[in-house]
Amino acid sequence: MSDIDLHYLSQCYGRAFASCELVVPGVNRTYRLAAGGDVYYLRLYRPVGRSPAEIAFELRLLREVRPTPGLDVARPIRTVDGADCAQVLFGGVGRAACLFEALDGRxxxxxxxxxxxxxxxxxxxxxxxxxxxxxxxxxxxxxxxxxxxxxxxxxxxxxxxxxxxxxxxxxxxxxxxxxxxxxxxxxxxxxxxxxxxxxxxxxxxxxxxxxxxxxxxxxxxxxxxxxxxxxxxxxxxxxxxxxxxxxxxxxxxxxxxxxxxxxxxxxxxxxxxxxxxxxxxxxxxxxxxxxxxxxxxxxxxxx
Incomplete structure (x- = not known):
């Protein structure tokens, strides 16, 4: 059973998430999500130590990185409302969460x-x-x-x-x-x-x-x-x-x-x-x- 509300996330991102697996616990929590055969990763940002401006800079880098042969990055996905992050309730505390594309490879x-x-x-x-x-x-x-x-x-x-x-x-x-x-x-x-x-x-x-x-x-x-x-x-x-x-x-x-x-x-x-x-x-x-x-x-x- 997931500690993340999949129905809420599905509404936020316009995807029918069918499963959610915690892959990295700790200060930031990272989940692997699946929807319609596609895989995504969700990061739940730490409740302290990351300001909205810091998160926005990180996501701006990933969106604006110049296409380069031999290089790729896991790009963030905006919510259906165009926001960088969704707000997710975890342990009674609201935390910023961002969805990322999954990269293929070994x-x-x-x-x-x-x-x-x-x-x-x-x-x-x-x-x-x-x-x-x-x-x-x-x-x-x-x-x-x-x-x-x-x-x-x-x-x-x-x-x-x-x-x-x-x-x-x-x-x-x-x-x-x-x-x-x-x-x-x-x-x-x-x-x-x-x-x-x-x-x-x-x-x-x-x-x-x-x-x-x-x-x-x-x-x-x-x-x-x-x-x-x-x-x-x-x-x-x-x-x-x-x-x-x-x-x-x-x-x-x-x-x-x-x-x-x-x-x-x-x-x-x-x-x-x-x-x-x-x-x-x-x-x-x-x-x-x-x-x-x-x-x-x-x-x-x-x-």
Missing amino acids: PITDGPEDVALFGSALAKLHDALAGIGGGGARLLDPAALCARAAASLASISGSEAAQRAIDRCRAEMLGDPAAHGLPSGNCHGDARLANAIVQDATVGFFDFDDCGCGPYLLDLGTAAWHFALGDPSRTAALIAALLEGYGSERPLSQAERRVLPHYVKLAEVRSLLFLAEFCTLADGLWRRVLDRATNLLERELTI
Whole structure:
């Protein structure tokens, strides 16, 4: 039995939804819906932390992304009244909900060929999103993100070492001349293999909930961070494949290559920020999360 009113959603979107399955629980809830043989995805936005202006910017990006060979995105669908979102009652609280087209394809593997393809598609995505206005609603400023993360952790017991490590990362980034004036624009915000699929060499991206305007390295650093958390024996090869693929579409400058380690660490900082602001973790889990983060932030990363 679904916790979503399918009859109401069917009226909102002019589709006869026959089934609804929760596929991603958590802060944002994502459901797979079926109607007349077609599949859709519904995101129930978090009740706090996403303003209407931020949601509107995300959906504008997805509607205005320039058609590009080898690239696709999960596009949003308006309600029958032309609204970006429907208002759905969940747990007694009204939440914004958006319906998205389903992309066809297979998951992207962590093999070098797929990772290189993902990297080239990420560069295409940056180009296809360039020039779409409204990014002021979601500025991804590295220094501000670090400061916000350290402040958010202040209420977490035992987080002092992590806070100090974040402050050092922020100071190192601000003090590095190469970290200023980097190529910037609209970013996916959570660029990782799990947020993309591939079909016939076309990579489709979805889950732009963390999108915003900032240095393009923010997306590359996020993807590289996920590799850094995996098998250490494969990290270097996977990051090399990612950068090779990206560079085939937009070569990185020497300054970008030099400061990429800052952005791998920034991905860890952003993860801590999300957990501190929106999640409730047991003390034991917080200790493990903080220890891992502090270890990575204090390491000398070579890419």
